[in-house]
Amino acid sequence: MSETHTVPEPVGGWRDRFATAMMGSSPAPLTMLDRGEGCYVWDVDGKRYLDFLAGIAVNSLGHAHPVLVDAVSRQIATLAHVSNYFATAPQVELAERLRRLTGAGDAGRVYFGNSGAEAIEAAIKLARRNGQHKKILALHNSFHGRTMGSVSLTGKPALREPFDPALPGIEHIDSTIEALEATIGDDVSALVVEPIKGEAGVVELPEGYLERARELTEKHGALLILDEIQTGAGRTGSWFAFQQHGIVPDAVALAKGIAGGVPIGALVTFGRASDLFTVGQHGSTFGGNPLATAAANAVLGEIENAGLVENAARRGDELRAAILAIGSPLVTEVRGAGLLIGIGLGEPSAPAISARALELGLIINAPNDTSIRLAPPLIVGDAEIAEFLTLFTQALEATS
Structure with a gap:
């Protein structure tokens, strides 16, 4: 596991540097990430996040996979x-x-x-x-x-x-x-x-x-x-x-x-x-x-x-069933196939849930006010799913 590299913080910090250097079409970043390994990433302050978005369905093998x-x-x-x-x-x-x-x-x-x-x-x-x-x-x-x-x-x-x-x-x-x-x-x-x-x-x-x-x-x-x-x-x-x-x-x-x-x-x-x-x-x-x-x-x-197509099918079924089993009144349906999952909400609370999840150390996405999107790496396993369910349940409870 590599060491965390802290980005130097001049006056204003990295957020101000981003805002003044990047085109206005770029949204304000949620945090500054420094490294990743498997299904996890770390920010420049050393905080660890379970990544259940995978760069919006990009990081199929997670982060820093030795084969890649x-x-x-x-x-x-x-x-x-x-x-x-x-x-x-x-x-x-x-x-x-x-x-x-x-x-x-x-x-x-x-x-x-x-x-x-x-x-x-x-x-x-x-x-x-x-x-x-x-x-x-x-x-x-x-x-x-x-x-x-x-x-x-x-x-x-x-x-x-x-x-x-x-x-x-x-x-x-x-x-x-x-x-x-x-x-x-x-x-x-x-x-x-x-x-x-x-x-x-x-x-x-x-x-x-x-x-x-x-x-x-x-x-x-x-x-x-x-x-x-x-x-x-x-x-x-x-x-x-x-x-x-x-x-x-x-x-x-x-x-x-x-x-x-x-x-x-x-x-x-x-x-x-x-x-x-x-x-x-x-x-x-x-x-x-x-x-x-x-x-x-x-x-x-x-x-x-590595049989990751089959893993996506099996883990996707497990996740959809487990999300419904949480029994949250906010969750009205679970959509999608494999490890591309949409969680339908009965209230426009998706941005708040996503923000709370990030605070808890979980990266998910709210593509609109009533939907949560999950797209974890295809390597996801039992431990990551268990951690996701714990953190996601906490995020739901905090916003319900």
Whole structure:
């Protein structure tokens, strides 16, 4: 275990330094973290926190996992970046791995970027290639990123409207099968959906939605593009959430947990969608660099070898049952799949619960006033779950 490194505190302290140095788009930080190990992090004052957010479903292996540390250390000693004029072994290995894990197979292709938003930008361009003057459909209350293209897809007016005019040709619809059936026609190039809406509070789509979406998009020649940025890489108890629905999409956007904290994004295409891009129609200077792809290979390899997809499924079931068993009058439902969990509250107390939990040494998230989001590392075990239940119960009791 490494020592805590205290950040020097000039006049005003680190909070003032942050406020004066960082762009105003950055929210005030909850604390300044210094290091992590497993499912725990420590701040600069030495306080320990149980991390049940994992960098918003990013740190799949927790913090400072030796497999990831070793892979990054070895790779950066040889090549960190070569540009997209050259190939590297980690890049090709990761592309092949993602084709296998998604089920895209030999007909699949992979594009690498540096974030989830970049994966969505690639998906938007793919949709345009499928019908340049056709509509792209997305869902109300969805979240796909903050770049101009991805925020145009995002179904949250408060995030989108300050930057209007948004990208044209995008229409948002209700998350119902009825709305889907009423809207999809030959004038639609693509439907872009999250299998579970993470930023909405971990809200699942109606039963049968993805299956019907697959039928309708195939009928009308539209692409079914899934945003699995938050749900992918074993998070929901299968490698990808769509695999629990027995469908095959046309493309899947990935990021977050696939490299355990090293920035990377990817768009995996299936079948005919793999032929839509031609040379020069999309690219990225840093995308698919050997450092990020080596990290992703190590993380995905460890998830597979250590049985962490199965662990996510089992621990998720345990957590949902245990949260309901607390019997708090505040908790009205528990949503989600695997280790992406939303706790529905009967009162707008989520921010207060999250703040109290932080004081107690527990990191959770309130994506809105009536929802708590949990996304612990996939390595979580008995001891961490027991500690979470103790601290979360105390946070509930303090705010009820």
